[in-house]
Amino acid sequence: MAMHYYCRHCGISIGKIDKVDVHSESLGFHKLTDEERHDMINYEQNGDIHIKSICEDCQESLERNPNYHANDYLIH
Numbered sequence: 699m700a701m702h703y704y705c706r707h708c709g710i711s712i713g714k715i716d717k718v719d720v721h722s723e724s725l726g727f728h729k730l731t732d733e734e735r736h737d738m739i740n741y742e743q744n745g746d747i748h749i750k751s752i753c754e755d756c757q758e759s760l761e762r763n764p765n766y767h768a769n770d771y772l773i774h
Contacts, residue, residue, distance in 0.1 A: 699745040701725075706738075706750035707760075 701720070703712040722728055727735065740748040752760075760766050 699747070701747045701749060703749045703751050705753035705756055707752060707756040710753050710755075712751055712753050 701715040703714070704710065705712055727739065730738065738750045740750075742748065
């Protein structure tokens with residue numbers, strides 16, 4: 699099982715955790731609402747987990763241009 703982090707705005711791969719025995723509390727998943735968890739975390743049949751997050755470039759773009767929050771996808 700691996701956890702793959704992707705940017706929810708541009709789709710770039712942010713990183714991967716190969717460690718099998720990671721608990722959701724250590725990753726902060728327990729702080730998410732059910733809706734946030736459903737929107738951000740996808741479980742694959744092979745046991746991998748895909749997590750939507752935000753990359754540094756998109757975060758910077760959103761901070762400089764707050765109106766970009768209305769867009770689902772950012773190109774930078």
